[in-house]
Amino acid sequence: MAALKIKDIIINTIIFDFDGTLAKLNIDFKQMRDTVLKLISSYGIERNYLQTDFVLEMINTSREILSKSSPQKAEIFTNKAIKIIEAMEIEAAIHGELFSQTKELFTRLKLSGISTGVITRNCEKAIKIVFPDISSYCEAVVCRDTVKNVKPHPEHLNKTLQMLNSLAENTLMIGDHPLDIQTGRNAGTCTAGVLTGHFSKSDFLNAGADFVLPQAVDILDLVTL
Numbered sequence: 001m002a003a004l005k006i007k008d009i010i011i012n013t014i015i016f017d018f019d020g021t022l023a024k025l026n027i028d029f030k031q032m033r034d035t036v037l038k039l040i041s042s043y044g045i046e047r048n049y050l051q052t053d054f055v056l057e058m059i060n061t062s063r064e065i066l067s068k069s070s071p072q073k074a075e076i077f078t079n080k081a082i083k084i085i086e087a088m089e090i091e092a093a094i095h096g097e098l099f100s101q102t103k104e105l106f107t108r109l110k111l112s113g114i115s116t117g118v119i120t121r122n123c124e125k126a127i128k129i130v131f132p133d134i135s136s137y138c139e140a141v142v143c144r145d146t147v148k149n150v151k152p153h154p155e156h157l158n159k160t161l162q163m164l165n166s167l168a169e170n171t172l173m174i175g176d177h178p179l180d181i182q183t184g185r186n187a188g189t190c191t192a193g194v195l196t197g198h199f200s201k202s203d204f205l206n207a208g209a210d211f212v213l214p215q216a217v218d219i220l221d222l223v224t225l
């Protein structure tokens with residue numbers, strides 16, 4: 001029986017981030033943030049009310065502020081904001097690509113009896129452009145569209161574990177952003193960073209990662225047959 005052990009813990013489930021971990025997408029988050037901030041400011045909300053650099057959280061906070069005076073205005077704003085980010089995500093997806101060994105990674109994990117899931121703050125449309133047959137490789141794909149609180153909130157990961165019938169304590173979360181490590185730690189999984197995004201080994205270790213791999217496919221080297 002194949003096994004993956006991390007610090008004597010048997011891992012039977014691996015949850016991956018998508019962008020930068022399984023695929024290269026090149027979303028310009030700065031441009032996305034600037035465009036959304038322009039929209040937010042056109043609704044009279046000041047930047048210092050937002051207290052975050054993450055676009056989805058900025059949209060949520062702004063929606064909450066607006067809904068106090070007008071739920072209708074809040075809904076119109078949210079639709080506009082989501083349209084802006086979706087257009088940029090889809091554009092990036094059209095020019096993006098899966099890392100060359102991503103399909104092999106899923107195929108070999110399946111053969112080893114390890115369940116797999118993907119959690120992403122990206123939209124489902126974009127994921128399906130880059131990886132149209134993702135569902136035949138990976139048992140649970142949870143994009144931001146189908147979860148109320150996206151990662152690093154543990155709900156995103158916990159929902160995926162429920163779909164897989166897996167336990168956090170036997171799960172490894174792998175991602176290219178310290179936020180992925182935070183997500184795993186919030187949900188109580190083991191965590192690993194990968195260097196295929198914009199962060200270094202020490203960024204991941206500082207975030208509390210159990211270990212760091214050059215790229216996601218390298219996890220296969222730790223699976224013993």
Ligand SMILES: [Mg+2]
Pocket residue numbers: 017018019020021175176177197
């Ligand atoms: Mg990522």
